[in-house]
Amino acid sequence: MKRNISINPITRLEGHGKIEIFLNEAGEVENAYFQVPELRGFEVFCKGRPVEEMPQITARLCGVCPAAHHLASAKAADAVYSVDPPTTAKKLRELMYMAHFCHSHIAHFYVLAAPDFICGPEAPPTERNILGVIARAGLKVGGQVIEQRSNAQRAQALLAGRATHMAWAIPGGVSKALSESDRKTLVEWGEGMREFASFSLKLFREVVLGNSMYVDMIRSDPYALKVHNMGLVDRNDRVNFYDGTVKVCSPDGIEIDRYHPADYLNHIAEWVEPYTYLKFPFLKIRGWKGFEEGDSSGVYSATPLSRLNVASGMATPSAQEAYEEFYTTLGAKPVHSVLANHWARLIELIYAAERWCELVKDPEITNPNVHTIPEAAPKEGVGCVEAPRGTLTHHYVTDEKGVLTSVNLIVGTTNNNAPISMSITKAARGLISKNTEVTEGTLNKIEMAFRAYDPCMSCATHSLPGQMPLQINLRELDGKVIRTIRR
Amino acid sequence: MNQHKIKIASYWATSCGGCDVSLLDTGMKVLLLADAADIVFWPILMDAKEANVEAMPKDSIDLCFFNGSIRSSENAKMAHLLRKKSKILVAFGACAQTGGIHGLINTTDTKTIKDTVFISGPSVHNPNGVIPVPILRIPEGKLSLPTLFETVKSLGDIVAVDYYIPGCPPAVPRLSEIIDVIIAGELPPKGSVLGATDKALCETCYRIRHDRKIDSFTRPHLMKQDPETCFLEQGLLCLGPVTRGGCAEQCIRGNMPCRGCYGVTPGVIDPGGAMIGVLASLIKSDDPGAIDRAVESLSDMLGNLYQFTYASSLLKRVNKK
Amino acid sequence: MKVVAFLCNWCSYEASIGAGSKRLACPSDVVFIRTMCTGMINPQAVLAALARGADGVIILGCHPGDCHYQNGNLHALRRVALLKKLLSKNGIDPGRLILDWVSASESDRFALVVNSAYNKIASAVKIASTRD
Numbered sequence: 001m002k003r004n005i006s007i008n009p010i011t012r013l014e015g016h017g018k019i020e021i022f023l024n025e026a027g028e029v030e031n032a033y034f035q036v037p038e039l040r041g042f043e044v045f046c047k048g049r050p051v052e053e054m055p056q057i058t059a060r061l062c063g064v065c066p067a068a069h070h071l072a073s074a075k076a077a078d079a080v081y082s083v084d085p086p087t088t089a090k091k092l093r094e095l096m097y098m099a100h101f102c103h104s105h106i107a108h109f110y111v112l113a114a115p116d117f118i119c120g121p122e123a124p125p126t127e128r129n130i131l132g133v134i135a136r137a138g139l140k141v142g143g144q145v146i147e148q149r150s151n152a153q154r155a156q157a158l159l160a161g162r163a164t165h166m167a168w169a170i171p172g173g174v175s176k177a178l179s180e181s182d183r184k185t186l187v188e189w190g191e192g193m194r195e196f197a198s199f200s201l202k203l204f205r206e207v208v209l210g211n212s213m214y215v216d217m218i219r220s221d222p223y224a225l226k227v228h229n230m231g232l233v234d235r236n237d238r239v240n241f242y243d244g245t246v247k248v249c250s251p252d253g254i255e256i257d258r259y260h261p262a263d264y265l266n267h268i269a270e271w272v273e274p275y276t277y278l279k280f281p282f283l284k285i286r287g288w289k290g291f292e293e294g295d296s297s298g299v300y301s302a303t304p305l306s307r308l309n310v311a312s313g314m315a316t317p318s319a320q321e322a323y324e325e326f327y328t329t330l331g332a333k334p335v336h337s338v339l340a341n342h343w344a345r346l347i348e349l350i351y352a353a354e355r356w357c358e359l360v361k362d363p364e365i366t367n368p369n370v371h372t373i374p375e376a377a378p379k380e381g382v383g384c385v386e387a388p389r390g391t392l393t394h395h396y397v398t399d400e401k402g403v404l405t406s407v408n409l410i411v412g413t414t415n416n417n418a419p420i421s422m423s424i425t426k427a428a429r430g431l432i433s434k435n436t437e438v439t440e441g442t443l444n445k446i447e448m449a450f451r452a453y454d455p456c457m458s459c460a461t462h463s464l465p466g467q468m469p470l471q472i473n474l475r476e477l478d479g480k481v482i483r484t485i486r487r
Numbered sequence: 488m489n490q491h492k493i494k495i496a497s498y499w500a501t502s503c504g505g506c507d508v509s510l511l512d513t514g515m516k517v518l519l520l521a522d523a524a525d526i527v528f529w530p531i532l533m534d535a536k537e538a539n540v541e542a543m544p545k546d547s548i549d550l551c552f553f554n555g556s557i558r559s560s561e562n563a564k565m566a567h568l569l570r571k572k573s574k575i576l577v578a579f580g581a582c583a584q585t586g587g588i589h590g591l592i593n594t595t596d597t598k599t600i601k602d603t604v605f606i607s608g609p610s611v612h613n614p615n616g617v618i619p620v621p622i623l624r625i626p627e628g629k630l631s632l633p634t635l636f637e638t639v640k641s642l643g644d645i646v647a648v649d650y651y652i653p654g655c656p657p658a659v660p661r662l663s664e665i666i667d668v669i670i671a672g673e674l675p676p677k678g679s680v681l682g683a684t685d686k687a688l689c690e691t692c693y694r695i696r697h698d699r700k701i702d703s704f705t706r707p708h709l710m711k712q713d714p715e716t717c718f719l720e721q722g723l724l725c726l727g728p729v730t731r732g733g734c735a736e737q738c739i740r741g742n743m744p745c746r747g748c749y750g751v752t753p754g755v756i757d758p759g760g761a762m763i764g765v766l767a768s769l770i771k772s773d774d775p776g777a778i779d780r781a782v783e784s785l786s787d788m789l790g791n792l793y794q795f796t797y798a799s800s801l802l803k804r805v806n807k808k
Numbered sequence: 809m810k811v812v813a814f815l816c817n818w819c820s821y822e823a824s825i826g827a828g829s830k831r832l833a834c835p836s837d838v839v840f841i842r843t844m845c846t847g848m849i850n851p852q853a854v855l856a857a858l859a860r861g862a863d864g865v866i867i868l869g870c871h872p873g874d875c876h877y878q879n880g881n882l883h884a885l886r887r888v889a890l891l892k893k894l895l896s897k898n899g900i901d902p903g904r905l906i907l908d909w910v911s912a913s914e915s916d917r918f919a920l921v922v923n924s925a926y927n928k929i930a931s932a933v934k935i936a937s938t939r940d
Contacts, residue, residue, distance in 0.1 A: 002627075004627075004628055008536070009530050016530075020630060022628055031627050037559070038501065038559070039601075039635060040501060040558065040592065041592055041595065041600035043604060044595045044599055044600045044603050045592050046591075048787060048789070049591075049787055049790045052706055053746075053791065057588065060587075061503060062505075063505020063656065064504050064505075107508075107511070111532070131521070143515075146518075150512065150514050153512050157737070160741055161739075161740050161742075161743065162658075162737035164505045164508055164509060164512075165748075166741065167738040167741055168743065170707055170708040170743075175743050176740075265610055268610065269611070270608070270611050272611065272613045273619070274619050274620055275630040276619060277619050277632065279605070279611070282612075373709060374708060401786070402706075403786065406609070410610065755852070756852050757852045757855050757856070759851075759855070759894055760850070760851040760852030761851070763851040763887055763890040763891055763894065766886075767851075767883055773882040773885070775889075778885060782889045782890055782893050783893075785890075788890075788893055788894045789898060801852065801856055802898045802900070803859070805899040806898065806899030806900055
């Protein structure tokens with residue numbers, strides 16, 4: 001008998017999301033649809049705005065990764081004016097960004113991901129949250145999580161005035177330099193973050209890699225997705241969050257495309273489906289072939305895992321060590337396990353902390369010259385960074401006064417819309433069949449498939465006792481509800 | 488000591504999530520709140536469903552934080568539902584209080600948004616001209632999406648609001664203080680604004696005013712500013728005079744002028760209108776030609792004067808041509 | 809149509825009395841509001857009038873140099889310039905806001921200016937309507 005499973009709402013997603021799973025007569029998954037029910041229209045209402053306001057305005061695209069938009073926007077604004085900020089300004093932007101990555105990756109790993117691994121994917125929903133994590137890992141760990149993420153936020157505020165929705169980067173540089181006394185604070189917090197990042201990976205090794213059930217899950221087919229990978233790499237082909245070249249590798253690990261971010265329109269395009277407000281970016285070099293895996297498909301991922309997959313390594317020592325351990329353990333490169341994103345995220349956390357420590361000791365970092373007044377006439381520009389959730393592109397066209405006439409945005413999570421849809425369908429197909437009893441644990445395991453992508457709203461705060469989010473209505477063909485499972 | 492655990496909920500309408508991040512940033516304070524309260528509904532972090540809220544008795548939620556603008560049918564539905572189920576409904580953050588930055592959606596319309604996003608955008612590849620629809624019939628069944636409103640509104644535009652917490656997002660130290668007040672059960676009279684002062688930002692701003700007048704306006708990236716002097720006197724638009732304090736001048740300390748995310752002080756109805764009074768006092772010349780040039784030099788009067796408050800301004804939206 | 813006209817106590821209001829005593833015709837759907845000086849007209853009041861259904865706003869003050877309070881009228885000049893720009897950004901024809909100068913003894917000019925302003929507002933409204 002045909003039935004429909006509605007997962008509404010999905011939790012921990014920027015904006016809202018829902019999943020509709022349709023089962024055929026045999027009780028197998030016919031199809032699953034991932035729907036994003038939000039459309040704000042920044043690309044339209046930003047027209048008429050002066051380009052220097054955009055870093056603050058576009059920050060409001062996301063309250064978890066506002067710094068990513070702030071910097072992509074500032075870089076686009078630099079390009080609009082053809083102005084090159086002073087090196088200190090660029091280093092300050094990158095330093096702020098490393099603190100930002102730390103905040104974001106800690107929030108995702110500990111509050112969103114860790115409950116599934118530390119408490120268990122099928123643990124009672126009332127336990128499967130940050131409080132459950134603290135109960136098992138200890139109050140000391142819990143306190144550390146809070147303190148370190150708080151330091152990461154305070155570090156951004158020290159540099160830029162405020163952490164969430166800063167007003168700091170402007171065309172030509174930034175509005176405020178770093179004082180020596182603030183620098184000392186950042187040195188101290190950076191060291192603390194480095195230790196904590198290292199500890200987080202150790203915790204992951206013990207709790208996740210030390211548990212054969214999780215290792216099997218990571219390696220299992222429902223959570224595998226063989227698609228192309230995209231990420232920014234620096235001149236040495238290493239992962240870089242702030243700047244670089246966009247590199248794309250096939251599911252077999254072969255480089256198939258490489259481009260300067262300003263050229264993005266020749267390399268990616270966006271497909272539209274009528275059931276969701278979010279578009280589906282794809283590689284032009286392959287074309288849109290539908291929701292397909294493999295080399296001939298246009299579908300690509302831009303995630304922490306993707307970044308590690310396309311690069312040759314990490315630019316800082318401990319991160320590089322962790323990178324090598326990652327591929328040795330999982331046995332091949334590229335890695336296709338979506339759940340391995342959690343591990344990749346921790347490797348990136350180590351890199352962000354190490355890079356923070358490097359930058360804060362740079363002799364130029366307290367130089368007061370942090371802004372170059374643009375002289376060229378404003379016209380058009382593209383700015384690109386790696387957001388915690390994927391490659392982020394801002395493209396602006398302005399009039400002669402620097403007021404926007406056209407805005408195009410390809411946001412981190414948007415890159416992953418097709419892979420997320422496919423991972424959900426694959427997990428649903430792998431976990432639900434006519435012989436399965438669909439439990440709350442089953443539904444949570446389906447959620448784990450999208451959660452690994454850290455869809456752009458990982459702001460989950462300290463989770464609280466409560467039921468798991470799902471309700472299944474099993475309906476007859478005529479829509480009559482015959483059974484409801486709530487968790 | 489109050490033994491009764493209050494029931495708390497939090498919901499986000501059309502929101503960026505920054506208000507929830509700000510709550511998280513209070514660190515140990517939020518854990519204290521979790522301890523003192525039963526969180527009965529908070530979609531971003533725990534898993535009670537809409538159906539659970541529907542099943543709750545009227546007024547059974549003691550306090551509900553509601554952040555985000557009212558931009559879609561889904562947002563409006565949840566606002567009405569949570570108003571019904573909550574004794575106290577708090578407009579949390581600029582979007583709920585004034586419509587927030589999403590008020591700028593009122594400069595355009597839904598058709599233009601859909602056409603740009605799905606048809607004419609430079610990266611769009613949509614050979615069949617597909618546009619998402621509220622109800623879609625597929626072979627397997629039916630899929631639905633909320634409808635988008637032409638005009639974005641604040642929470643108070645559609646339901647009665649008991650308290651307001653301004654800010655985009657509200658400043659973390661203010662949220663810590665508010666949590667203390669909630670845990671102690673010491674909320675002020677209904678209708679109050681929490682976490683913000685009644686006086687303008689200028690009252691607490693450290694920058695010095697020399698009572699200078701100006702010939703024209705400029706923009707932050709086109710000048711070398713004096714970090715100790717009032718922005719307005721340097722020709723940089725700053726909404727301090729019409730904006731509530733409480734944020735500790737975070738942006739100003741970052742050397743950027745205020746854009747009014749805390750909303751207007753009690754005496755002000757429309758920040759643009761009120762700022763026009765300020766700006767007219769700033770302009771030096773009496774000569775119509777010089778005045779026109781000064782006015783011309785002011786960028787994006789609409790976006791810059793109403794960046795967070797357009798939906799609750801007097802004019803509210805751009806007239807369709 | 810609904811039009812709001814702000815007059816200043818010392819000049820244009822006096823002129824309006826003179827115009828009235830001469831029986832000079834003015835449109836009946838203009839509401840006259842007496843203020844002490846055009847310089848005290850709150851820009852929010854102008855926006856409120858338009859937001860609440862007024863088709864236009866007229867402001868009549870003393871000639872530059874004759875302001876009872878020295879330069880209140882020049883202050884109004886700056887405010888109106890800013891308001892006009894704001895209105896146009898909101899898709900409202902700035903011609904619906906009119907500022908002019910009328911002295912106490914210029915009762916004929918008062919009627920002329922009010923009628924002319926009223927007609928300008930009417931045509932601005934008409935153009936907007938035909939475009940809708």
